[in-house]
Amino acid sequence: QLQLVQSGGGLAQPGGSLRLSCAASAKIVDYFGVAWFRQVPGKEREGIACISTSNGKTTYADSVKGRFTISRDNAKNTVFLQMNSLKPEDTGVYYCATTPTPNYYCDRETDFGFWGRGTQVTVSS
Numbered sequence: 001q002l003q004l005v006q007s008g009g010g011l012a013q014p015g016g017s018l019r020l021s022c023a024a025s026a027k028i029v030d031y032f033g034v035a036w037f038r039q040v041p042g043k044e045r046e047g048i049a050c051i052s053t054s055n056g057k058t059t060y061a062d063s064v065k066g067r068f069t070i071s072r073d074n075a076k077n078t079v080f081l082q083m084n085s086l087k088p089e090d091t092g093v094y095y096c097a098t099t100p101t102p103n104y105y106c107d108r109e110t111d112f113g114f115w116g117r118g119t120q121v122t123v124s125s
Contacts, residue, residue: 002026004096004116011122012086020081022096022116027077028053031098031114034079035106036070039118040092047107049081059106064090086123093118 003025012018020036028034035050048061049070058070069082079096097112104111 002031002098002114004098004114006094006096006116006119009094009119009121011124012083013125014087014123016086016123017082017084018086018121019083020094020096020119020121022079022081024077024079024098027074028072028079028098029074031100032102033099033104033106034070034072035097035099035112036079036081037095037097037109038090038092038121039095040089045109047109050106051079061107083121088123090121090123092121094121 005023008020009018031053033050033052035047037045037047039045048064049068051058051070051072067085071080095118096116098114099112
């Protein structure tokens with residue numbers, strides 16, 4: 001079974017930056033896409049970014065577009081989320097997830113069969 005190990009995150013000031021990593025125990029090119037979701041206190045869990053492992057095509061939620069960047073390193077079987085211009089509203093638990101099929105929506109969590117355990121991101125002055 002595929003394992004996803006997350007690292008990074010922590011505390012940042014408003015306007016600051018953090019980078020999250022998601023390392024897979026298998027070749028990520030054997031899966032069709034990797035996504036980042038977040039759970040913000042008091043709000044619905046949302047998909048914020050995803051990337052195709054084959055061609056690198058990216059998709060972003062409006063809430064993070066222009067501030068966050070998802071990328072991949074196929075040689076290291078790792079996906080990253082670079083978060084810039086952070087806002088207090090970005091505070092929450094961030095999860096990476098992988099879909100084993102080509103028929104998926106980036107913001108539909110039921111399409112993703114493998115999940116990391118999550119990492120806390122806190123944005124505060």
